[in-house]
Amino acid sequence: MRFDGFREMIAYRARRAPDAPAFLTGGADGPCAISYTAFLADVTERAGSLRRSGKTCLGVLCDGSYECLTAIFAAVEAGMQVVLLNENATPEQIALTDVDRLWGEEDLLDELSPVLTDGATRGAGNVLFFTSGTTAKTKAVVLTEQSLCASAYNGGALQPLSPDDILMCMLPLDHVFGFVCGVLWGLSCGACVALGRGPRHYFDDLSYFRPTALSAVPLLLGFLLQKDLLNPELKLVLIGAGDCPPELPAALKAQGRRVCFGYGLTETSSGVALSLGDDPYAMTVCPDDEITIAQDGEILIKNETCMMQGYYQNEKATAAVLNNGVLATGDLGYFDENGLLHVTGRKKEVLVLADGTKVFLPEYERDLRKALPDKDFAVIALDGFPALVVRGDEADRPAVEALTEPVMRALPLGRRVRQTIFVPDPLPRTATGKIKRWELQQKVGRQ
DSSP states (O other), X not given: OOOSSHHHHHHHHHHHOTTSEEEEEOOTTSOEEEEXXXXXXXXXXXXXXXXXXXXXXXXXXXXXXXXXXXXXXXXXXXXXXXXXXXXXXXHHHHHHTTOOEEESOHHHXXXXXXXXXXXXXXXXXXXXXXXXOSXXXXXXXXXXXXXXXXXXXXXXXXXXXXXXOEEEEOSOXXXXXXXXXXXXXXHHTTOEEEEOOOGGGTTTHHHHHOOSEEEEOHHHHHHHHHTTOOOTTOOEEEEOSSXXXXXXXXXXXXXXXXXXXXXXXXXXXXXXXXXXXXXXXXXXXXTTOEEEEOTTSEEEEXXXXXXXXXXXXXXXXXXXXXXXXEEEEEEEXXXXXXXXXXXXEEGGGEEEOTTSOEEEHHHHHHHHHHHOTTOOEEEEEETTXXXXXXXXXXXXXXXXXXXXXXXXXXXXXXXXXXXXXXXXXXXXXXXXXXXXXXXXXXXXXXX
16 A cells, blocks of 8 residues: 555554554563554654754664664654664764754764754655765765655565564664665555564574564675574565675575565665566566666666655756656666566676776676685776775785686686785675775775
């Protein structure tokens, strides 16, 4: 069912099934259920307090808790602009989005409060997410409660949940995939959302909450499979927000679980296509989306219900990707003979070598991963050739070069790594595990 806003979504469920659980949270004696009626009451009470504050933009340091979600929904209800932030939010991000009040950890509030602004009137009902920053500097994307609810409808129209389902949310709420596919997807279908208790409980949350559905990024899913942590009741896994190695969906299918792979962007309020058949990489386009493929293979999206309003106070960046309602995604893909969408990579992750040869870096890295399974590494462009960046020091060079030598020998000379660079710190990654390639390039490379 379509909903125009957060309150309508929750109020509808509260009227139809007042005692039905909206959330499960952790408790000393087992999971605690919070009904749709109780959630609506908590949001209403909190919204009244926020209205009386006189503030217009709430920054939420997302910890994934029930209180965090209540604050988000209440701020929208109160007519505020809401900015979803992770625990590593910088003062620059706070200042960029005109936050004048913060919710979250007290020590972080003290650190970030000096950059709060005053006095402006922000967009009521706007919900801002920061892009992941994989191939460009992160930007604040202006979405709305309407666009987020429409996105949840789109996903539910293709893959509905039932009121008997328990959707496990273990993803960061400041990421649009986590917010929409970890929370709103469940609420829009009248299901119950189990709110994960954080990374310390990755080992036991699934056995504790016993969900029937799970939204996961490949990095998290790989960990859960490796440690054999998936509960027997889990029947559906939605994978998104990253390149997914084929062994992950294969492992899920071998266990008799359904697998869906979703494709979406922050700029489209999350998902625009979802796999429904046996091939997890062949995706059906969501009802509200119109997708075409440009001559160079770039995926172009038009969607009147889920599209962003733009990048916050950045008309130039908005105009660079959004033209007459059509978003140039920067992703590459094609439609197969059955009209199903396949995503093959990012345009900015295609390295054009000095001789004009094109190298798709994630694919290049997958081959190297077989040689360096335990290393934190990435490939960037350096002087027109691939360069390997590895966390470690010079003492690791002989072993790394010996392990990668067979991989390089199988490649044409012009495609081989010319330099191996060792760095002492972990490589910069997003909350979903993707390499922030632009940031790494800035640190160790030359454009």
